[in-house]
Amino acid sequence: MGLKTALPAAELGLYFLVLSGSLAYAGRGLLEASQDGAHRKAFRESVRPGWEYIGRKMDVADFEWVMWFTSFRNVIIFALSGHVLFAKLCTMVAPQLRSWMYAVYGVLAVVGTMGPWYLLLLLSHCVGLYVASLLGQPWLCLGLGLASLASFKMDPLISWQSGFVTGTFDLQEVLFHGGCGFTVLRCTSFALESCAHPDRRYSLADLLKYNFYLPFFFFGPIMTFDRFHAQVSEVEPVRPEGELWRIRAQAGLSVVAIMAVDIFFHFFYILTIPSDLKFANRLPDSALAGLAYSNLVYDWVKAAVLFGVVNTVARLDHLDPPQPPKCITALYVFGETHFDRGINDWLCKYVYDHLGGEHSAVIPELGASVATFAVTTLWLGPCDIVYLWSFLNCFGLNFELWVQKLAEHGPLAQVEARLSEQMSRRVRALCGAINFWAIIMYNLVSLNSLEFTELVARRLLLTGFPQTTLAILFVTYCGVQLVKERERTLALEEEQRQDKEKLE
Secondary structure, eight states: OOTTOOOOHHHHHHHHHHHHHHHHHHHHHHHHHHHHHTTOGGGTTTEEEEEGGGTEEEEOOOHHHHHHTTTTHHHHHHHHHHHHHHHHHHHHHOGGGHHHHHHHHHHHHHHHHHOHHHHHHHHHHHHHHHHHHHTTOHHHHHHHHHHHHHHTTSTTHHHHHHTTOOSOOTTHHHHHHHHHHHHHHHHHHHHHHHHHOGGGOOOHHHHHHHHTOHHHHTTOOOOOHHHHHHHHTOSSOOOOTTHHHHHHHHHHHHHHHHHHHHHHHTTOOTTTGGGOHHHHHTSOHHHHHHHHHHHHHHHHHHHHHHHHHHHHHHHHTTOOOOOOOOOGGGOOOGGGOOSOHHHHHHHIIIIIHHHHTTSOSHHHHHHHHHHHHHHHHHHHOOSHHHHHHHHHHHHHHHHHHHHHHHHHSHHHHHHHHHSOHHHHHHHHHHHHHHHHHHHHHHHHHHHSOHHHHHHHHIIIIIITTTHHHHHHHHHHHHHHHHHHHHHHHHHHHHHHHHHHHHHO
């Protein structure tokens, strides 16, 4: 009930005013805090000179972002531009060989970046999983894939394998773990698809062409083998109408997002402030809540920019890559919470959906979610913080199902049946608001620190109770209602489109 029900325009307008005013108020508090702390000794390492002509410093706490768009910017542009150029030439001259061109260019880029011994290390894992795929046993392929992944996440094997990389540079460790981790997932996908479709007889060359596609190689996103192989094997791919315009728009949005983040970091030190707990504890409650929220929004923007750039290149190659993750602002359900849609699709296809079925039964869902987060823990690298993050998010996912089952039967279902559809939507939005902050707190543990998460929880739930707690809950409720209205509008537009297609 209430899922497709419209609320009065005046009520939605009130929600918009409350939300926009609250965000502006929290942003003002963060801006003042950033100005006050710009010259603190604790900020000296991560707040560096920025726009000198107006006296603004810049938050550089995220070294990956800084490396991508400073010292490694030209290298990234050169590598991806070369890929696009050679792909276009091959498509014009010999389109049937374009998948080979992708692989050869990717191999040369990997060798040039990480060295030939690193390439041999990856080839050994590829060959191992290819041999396992010939035996046609899915459990063996998945087990070997997880063992290969563990070898890149746990000592002493990780230390031994990292010695295969020649040279030293700032992003070496990031590229090493990214290339190795995604290689294992891609090879596991290939092996499992080979077991699922023994009649198709995929070759080792198909695996190498899949794994060494450069735009996806180091940072993803990951496409499952069946999708990639079907798309890259098209000899004369045809673009849908308006596709080039959408590609330009996506590229433009990525550039705008990069510029917006650069501007934002000159005024809001959202990554540095949480590292100084004494300073963060002096923030007003509204600014502290905004700081926690903005940390997750930044992580989403970072992923969206990375996947946006990569996806632009992939779409020029006539591929349909996984889309960027759903904005954290629109998330109020654990089942839709993920920061990498490619990894999420991989986990769902080979673990979560395989074990959980329709995800309607409590016990199978519990087993499927535990297994999924166990694999996720291995992917992220086993440590105390990752264990805690996995436990909290696994609990949140299952608790949603428990509450849903409880609401479908017994007194709660009877109570909701007596409510109007609009009131039912309001009650569900209130539950979504609580869930929204659970998602923020559970993920803040890994994205920032346990100490900062404890500070936010104590201030918002204990010392700030009831005024701060209820105020933030109401603001979040307003946001959830606006998201629901957007979802309702999109659902109606999709229904109208489908009805129009049936009539035609």
